[in-house]
Structures are given as structure tokens and as C-alpha cells.
Amino acid sequence: MSSPSHAGEHAPRTYPTRPAAVYFYATCLVDLFVPEAGMDAITLLEREGIRVIFPESQSCCGQPAYSSGFPEEARKVAASQLDLFPGDYPIIVPSGSCAGMIRWHWAKIFADDPALHARAAAVAARTYELAEFLLHVVGFQRRDEGDPVTVTLHTSCSARREMGTHLVGRELLARLGNVTLAHHGHESECCGFGGSFSMKHPDISTAMVSDKVAALKATGAREVVTADCGCLLNITKRAEKEDLDAGRSKPSLPGEHLATFLLRRTGGQPARRS
Amino acid sequence: MSAPHATSAAASSSKRDARPIAFVSAQALRERMHDAVNDPHLRKSFRGAMDFLMAKRAAQFPDESELDSLRTLSEGIRQYSLSRLPDLLEQLEAKLTRNGVQVHWAADADEANAIMLGIARRHAAKTIVKGKSMVSEEIEFNHAMHDAGIDALESDMGEYIVQLAGEKPSHIIMPAIHKTKEQIATLFAEKVPGVSYTDNVDTLIQIGRQVLREKFEQADIGLSGVNFAVAETGTLCLVENEGNGRMCTTVPRVHMAITGIEKVVEKLEHVAPLYSILTRSATGQAISTYFNLISGPRKPGEKDGPEEVHLILLDNGRSQAYADEQLRKTLQCIRCGACMNHCPVYTRIGGLAYGTTYPGPIGKIISPHLMGLEQTHLLPTVSTLCGACGEVCPVKIPIPELLVRLRGEAQSKPHDNPVMVGQGAGYSALASFVWRTWARIYARPGNYRMFSWLASRFRALTPSRQSGWTAARTPLTPAPRRLRDMVRDRQ
Numbered sequence: 001m002s003s004p005s006h007a008g009e010h011a012p013r014t015y016p017t018r019p020a021a022v023y024f025y026a027t028c029l030v031d032l033f034v035p036e037a038g039m040d041a042i043t044l045l046e047r048e049g050i051r052v053i054f055p056e057s058q059s060c061c062g063q064p065a066y067s068s069g070f071p072e073e074a075r076k077v078a079a080s081q082l083d084l085f086p087g088d089y090p091i092i093v094p095s096g097s098c099a100g101m102i103r104w105h106w107a108k109i110f111a112d113d114p115a116l117h118a119r120a121a122a123v124a125a126r127t128y129e130l131a132e133f134l135l136h137v138v139g140f141q142r143r144d145e146g147d148p149v150t151v152t153l154h155t156s157c158s159a160r161r162e163m164g165t166h167l168v169g170r171e172l173l174a175r176l177g178n179v180t181l182a183h184h185g186h187e188s189e190c191c192g193f194g195g196s197f198s199m200k201h202p203d204i205s206t207a208m209v210s211d212k213v214a215a216l217k218a219t220g221a222r223e224v225v226t227a228d229c230g231c232l233l234n235i236t237k238r239a240e241k242e243d244l245d246a247g248r249s250k251p252s253l254p255g256e257h258l259a260t261f262l263l264r265r266t267g268g269q270p271a272r273r274s
Numbered sequence: 275m276s277a278p279h280a281t282s283a284a285a286s287s288s289k290r291d292a293r294p295i296a297f298v299s300a301q302a303l304r305e306r307m308h309d310a311v312n313d314p315h316l317r318k319s320f321r322g323a324m325d326f327l328m329a330k331r332a333a334q335f336p337d338e339s340e341l342d343s344l345r346t347l348s349e350g351i352r353q354y355s356l357s358r359l360p361d362l363l364e365q366l367e368a369k370l371t372r373n374g375v376q377v378h379w380a381a382d383a384d385e386a387n388a389i390m391l392g393i394a395r396r397h398a399a400k401t402i403v404k405g406k407s408m409v410s411e412e413i414e415f416n417h418a419m420h421d422a423g424i425d426a427l428e429s430d431m432g433e434y435i436v437q438l439a440g441e442k443p444s445h446i447i448m449p450a451i452h453k454t455k456e457q458i459a460t461l462f463a464e465k466v467p468g469v470s471y472t473d474n475v476d477t478l479i480q481i482g483r484q485v486l487r488e489k490f491e492q493a494d495i496g497l498s499g500v501n502f503a504v505a506e507t508g509t510l511c512l513v514e515n516e517g518n519g520r521m522c523t524t525v526p527r528v529h530m531a532i533t534g535i536e537k538v539v540e541k542l543e544h545v546a547p548l549y550s551i552l553t554r555s556a557t558g559q560a561i562s563t564y565f566n567l568i569s570g571p572r573k574p575g576e577k578d579g580p581e582e583v584h585l586i587l588l589d590n591g592r593s594q595a596y597a598d599e600q601l602r603k604t605l606q607c608i609r610c611g612a613c614m615n616h617c618p619v620y621t622r623i624g625g626l627a628y629g630t631t632y633p634g635p636i637g638k639i640i641s642p643h644l645m646g647l648e649q650t651h652l653l654p655t656v657s658t659l660c661g662a663c664g665e666v667c668p669v670k671i672p673i674p675e676l677l678v679r680l681r682g683e684a685q686s687k688p689h690d691n692p693v694m695v696g697q698g699a700g701y702s703a704l705a706s707f708v709w710r711t712w713a714r715i716y717a718r719p720g721n722y723r724m725f726s727w728l729a730s731r732f733r734a735l736t737p738s739r740q741s742g743w744t745a746a747r748t749p750l751t752p753a754p755r756r757l758r759d760m761v762r763d764r765q
Contacts, residue, residue: 026757028716032726033750035757042761054761057719065709067659069681073713080717108675161661190618194658201656202742203311207622208658209746237747244748274754 037257039271096159142266152221156228182219330558369508373570383413399494406430407499444625496522500533613663635663647696651684
């Protein structure tokens with residue numbers, strides 16, 4: 001087997017030493033819907049003295065089509081991304097699910113084409129989720145300048161089970177002196193996003209995200225932090241809808257990407273959306 | 275039938291279209307899921323039961339590295355067994371025959387029921403007492419016997435309850451897990467003669483035991499499933515907790531065992547790790563209360579045991595899965611049910627909503643082979659691909675990966691040489707067009723830049739109702755500036 005599908009099956013990853021430069025692969029969701037998270041990730045990396053290269057031609061890793069059962073379409077899109085990283089620098093992805101797609105599933109969609117397969121494998125080998133890169137390669141350690149706050153953390157299923165980075169977010173938050181992490185019930189359970197699942201099976205998706213939002217709120221945390229924008233949108237948009245329905249003007253469960261949170265807490269200036 | 279079916283692609287079997295299982299339409303599945311997820315009682319009881327089972331399993335595996343090596347070993351045993359399946363089935367048949375067990379091969383549910391009905395008729399059987407067998411559920415054995423005027427009585431307590439209620443199992447290990455003790459109390463009071471309402475669980479169990487004890491003695495035939503069939507010794511292994519399996523396989527004069535062709539292993543020593551990981555994964559037990567090794571009928575001079583033992587080896591679509599290297603992994607399953615216990619979807623809709631014999635993640639990947647994709651093409655989409663199932667699977671079946679594969683088989687345009695019966699049953703010209711268009715945009719940088727610029731620029735035109743998304747969430751709206759704009763503006 002060339003590409004087992006779960007983190008449990010993978011040998012622990014070895015990390016490179018701190019590079020001079022990295023490629024930033026933003027993902028389509030970040031580019032269009034949560035660009036501030038991408039910008040904050042770039043700022044975090046640059047503040048550590050790492051040059052960030054943003055390949056202009058990037059679009060998407062192909063995951064939406066792949067997981068919907070359209071591997072040919074996924075292959076076409078993924079193939080168009082293989083030339084974006086000519087230098088031998090790590091590729092940083094601010095999302096567990098896109099990183100998981102590149103690291104484990106590209107090998108499957110290119111299985112029939114040895115040349116593309118080899119190129120995809122070379123890209124996959126130097127692809128890292130932002131949080132694991134910050135912890136294990138950058139050694140992120142900055143003074144927490146924020147007021148004491150309690151937050152709760154949602155870890156995406158891809159980060160947990162494909163990238164094996166489920167403890168990374170915790171460790172990064174633990175390095176912030178004034179931040180208390182509140183654990184929520186059924187923490188390892190999916191938030192119910194699942195890409196097209198949220199559209200195709202709204203009943204079940206709603207049940208799952210409502211349970212997740214309830215569990216997160218039950219911690220009493222001021223906000224939820226997550227390293228995956230799919231989950232972030234799912235959770236915060238659900239919480240917004242609950243607020244709207246209940247006539248609340250103050251958000252009951254604001255959410256931020258981990259990059260934004262880390263930057264804001266450590267004296268950085270998060271990007272503004274507009 | 276006298277030859278193993280494992281090597282022939284079942285896609286050629288036209289008889290499989292006539293299976294007795296009621297047709298499951300995609301619409302019916304949607305309606306059942308809708309009803310289930312909106313049933314607060316169901317939600318509460320499944321959440322509680324699954325939490326309990328997850329905790330029990332976790333307590334059995336305190337050492338992650340031990341779990342990992344046991345899973346790797348178990349996966350290896352199952353893959354090795356499957357790699358030699360045709361040989362092992364022939365060896366099993368030869369050994370069992372030498373042991374005095376009569377072996378029958380059934381291509382589908384109808385054949386299996388016909389074989390067992392034939393046996394029952396030869397013995398003029400009126401009553402069959404059953405140990406727990408999901409394969410007998412799969413072929414709707416009870417219905418087939420009922421139609422022939424034969425009583426088939428479930429003796430596993432959960433199955434007995436489900437049968438009394440006229441329902442189907444909602445879990446492969448705990449068939450009546452959807453019922454509360456109050457519901458069972460009412461059921462017993464209504465259906466069991468001379469019983470008045472009590473919701474004392476011990477009393478309820480005693481009532482069931484008394485009814486069943488009598489039936490074991492009266493039954494003409496006992497039926498059981500098989501957890502592992504050992505080729506080198508010709509042994510049928512049966513894992514159970516209530517002792518009813520032992521009663522079914524020893525008290526009646528005739529014992530019929532039925533199993534899928536995939537359950538064979540080569541050696542007795544291959545059973546030990548599989549047995550250990552099965553009970554620990556399933557119910558969080560270090561070992562089950564009973565473990566039966568059945569190697570043949572009563573020998574001269576022996577005091578008990580059936581006079582006749584039959585084994586029915588059922589294909590029913592398994593050889594279709596077998597023929598494909600990736601789909602074959604489906605057959606590694608040892609039916610522990612851990613995937614459903616850990617599934618966030620199963621937890622919210624319960625087992626009955628699926629409408630298939632095997633619910634939950636394993637049901638989503640095995641049912642398309644047993645029933646064809648015409649009936650099941652929607653099933654693989656009912657998953658977020660969260661991976662919890664694959665993470666706990668004791669034999670490392672890559673369930674999410676197989677779900678993705680089945681989505682592709684279901685939605686691709688129907689073609690002439692399909693790997694699966696019903697390939698393309700979920701094909702939609704619109705969906706295909708949408709994804710082709712998506713690929714044209716996203717695979718060409720110029721197109722994507724233009725598309726994303728338009729989406730951002732004209733974000734005010736984003737529809738406020740977005741399919742299923744806005745049923746429970748505020749709409750998704752593109753940001754005023756894309757990340758690429760922010761990056762450019764800053765430099």
C-alpha cells in the first residue's frame with residue numbers, strides 16, 4: 001500500500017530545519033471566503049524571518065471533486081497545480097483537509113500515470129499543515145500580549161486523522177501564557193461539514209453542527225479557534241444563524257482561524273477583511 | 275452448486291436482480307433519515323448507547339501500540355485469507371465433508387433459502403430456533419421460512435425482541451439497541467402469553483429465557499451464523515455471550531450454519547488475534563462468554579450434538595467485491611460494529627434508517643455489492659468522510675477511501691464494462707456538467723482568476739438561499755478582496 005488513509009497508519013513525520021523560504025498554498029476556501037486567515041498566516045511566517053512565496057496560479061487541490069466521486073475532474077485540477085512549486089521549499093497549507101488531500105490522496109488520483117504520480121509525490125512530501133509547521137519547524141514561541149481569555153479548540157477530522165496533527169493546535173495554544181483552553185464534549189467528533197455533505201444531507205449535517213456548536217458553547221469559552229476554514233465557516237455560520245433566530249446581536253460563538261488568533265495574541269496586526 | 279464462487283465476477287449473475295429484499299429508493303432513504311434525525315428520543319438513546327460502547331472499547335485498548343500491532347496483524351490475516359480465498363474455500367469444503375458436515379454453495383439469497391428449506395422439508399421441520407446471524411437477516415430467512423409454513427424463532431435476546439416487535443435489527447451486534455426497557459416491557463406484556471408489565475431488566479431477561487428454553491427442546495433444527503471458518507481443520511467458530519448459540523448448535527437434531535464466503539481463514543492460530551480484537555472492538559469485552567468450535571455432527575458414542583450439520587456458504591454479491599483489488603478490502607470485515615459505534619451519522623439516525631441489513635459505515639460499503647447500486651447509490655454519500663470508522667476498524671478497512679470509490683462508481687456515466695451491478699445508477703447529467711465546468715475553471719489559472727474576481731466583485735449577488743447550507747447557517751459570501759488581492763496590494 002502506497003498511501004494509507006489515516007494518521008494512525010502513518011509513521012511519525014520527520015520535519016526539516018527552518019527554511020529560508022516557503023510556498024504558501026492558500027486553498028480555494030481561504031482565497032475566496034476567509035482571505036484574512038491566509039494573510040495572517042503569511043504574516044506569522046514572515047515575522048519569523050521566512051520568505052513567503054505565493055504562487056499566483058494556485059486555485060484548488062481538487063478535493064471537492066475527489067470526495068464527491070469525480071476523480072477525473074479532481075485529477076485535472078490537481079495536475080494544474082503540480083508546477084507551482086519549482087524551488088525546493090516546504091509548501092504550507094493553512095488547512096488540514098487540503099494538506100491531507102495533497103499528502104495522501106494525490107497519489108491515488110495519479111496512480112495510473114507514473115510521471116504525474118512521481119511529481120505529485122514530490123510535492124506531497126514537502127507539504128505541511130500550517131500549525132504543524134509553526135510548532136515543529138518554526139518552533140513558534142512568542143510572548144502572549146493579550147488579556148487572559150478562555151478559548152475552545154476545534155480540530156478538523158483531516159488534521160486529526162490524516163495529518164496526525166490533532167495535538168499541535170493544543171501545544172501552540174499552550175505556549176500562550178494568558179490563554180486557557182477549554183475542552184468540549186465529543187471533541188474528536190466531526191462538525192458535520194464534509195464539503196458537499198452539508199448541501200446534500202442538510203438534516204444530518206445540521207444535527208451534527210448544532211451538537212458541535214452546543215458543545216463548544218457549553219465550555220463557556222469566549223471563542224472557538226480552529227486551523228481549518230471549512231469547519232470554521234460551518235461552525236461560525238451555524239452559530240450566527242442561531243443568534244439571528246434568537247434575536248441576539250452579540251455573537252454567542254465567534255470563531256477565528258488559529259493563524260489569526262496566534263498573530264493577534266502575540267502583538268501582530270491581523271489583516272482586515274475589507 | 276458445487277464450486278466456489280469466489281473467482282467469478284458476480285456482475286454476470288442476472289438472478290441477483292430478483293433478491294427478496296425490499297427495494298430501497300433514494301427518496302425513501304432520505305425520508306427515513308429525516309424522520310430519524312428529528313426524533314429526539316432516538317437521538318438521545320443512540321447517543322447514550324454509542325458513548326457507552328466507545329468508552330468500553332477504549333478501555334480495552336489502553337496501550338496504543340498494542341492496539342496498532344494487533345490491528346496490523348488482524349489486517350494481515352484477513353488480507354492473506356482473502357488472497358487465498360478460492361483455495362481456502364475448497365480446503366474448507368473438503369475438511370468439513372471429511373468431518374461429516376454437508377457443505378452447500380449459494381449464489382444468492384434465493385438459493386440459500388431454497389437449500390435450507392430443502393433441508394427443513396427433508397426433516398419435516400416445523401420449528402427452527404436461531405442463534406444470531408446477520409447473514410440470515412441478509413437473505414430474509416425468517417420470511418422465507420414463514421412463507422413455507424415453518425416457524426423461525428430468534429433466540430438471541432436482542433433478536434428475539436426485534437422479532438417480537440416485527441422490526442429489523444438496528445445494530446449488527448446489539449439488534450435491539452434502539453428500544454428502551456419500557457418499550458420492551460410493553461412489548462413482552464402484549465406479545466408473550468401470561469406476562470404482565472414489568473420493566474425490571476432481570477425479570478424481562480428471565481421471561482425471555484423461559485420462552486426460549488422450551489423452544490430449544492422443541493425445535494427440529496437449529497440455525498447459526500459463523501464468525502470464522504477454519505480451512506485446515508474444518509472448524510466453524512461461533513462467538514456469543516448468551517449461550518443460545520451453543521443451545522442452537524447442540525440441542526436440535528439438525529444444525530444449519532450459514533456464512534458469507536469471506537469468513538474463511540486458513541489456520542486455527544489465525545483465529546486467536548481476530549477473536550481478541552473482535553470482542554474488544556465490538557462490546558469492549560476482553561473475551562466473549564461463549565466461544566464455540568464446531569467440527570462436525572455427533573459421533574458414535576457421544577452424548578450430545580446434532581445428528582446432521584450443514585454449512586451454507588453464501589456469495590450474494592461478495593465475489594463482485596472480491597474481483598476488484600480495492601473493493602476486496604470490504605470483505606476483510608469481521609462484523610464487530612465498531613465503525614457504527616463511532617460514526618457521527620449512525621449516532622444521529624440509528625440503524626433502521628439505512629434500510630439495509632448492515633447499517634452504518636460497513637453497511638454503506640458492503641450493501642452496494644449485496645443489493646446493487648440502483649438501490650444503494652445514495653448510501654455512500656451519507657458521510658462526511660470524517661474517518662472515525664477507518665480509525666477504529668480492527669482490520670484497517672479504509673472505509674472513507676471505499677466510500678469515495680463507490681461515489682465514483684455510482685455517479686459516473688453508465689458504461690459497458692462495469693465493475694459493479696448498478697454502476698452509474700446515481701449518474702446525473704447536471705452534476706457531471708457542474709463538475710466538468712468546475713474543473714475547467716479551476717484547472718486553468720486565467721479562468722480561476724476571472725471566476726474568483728467576479729465572485730468577489732459581485733458578491734452582493736450571492737444568493738441568500740444556498741441549497742442545504744442555509745437551512746441551518748447564514749449564507750457564505752465571498753470576501754471583498756481575495757487573498758491574492760491582499761497579497762498583491764501589500765507588496
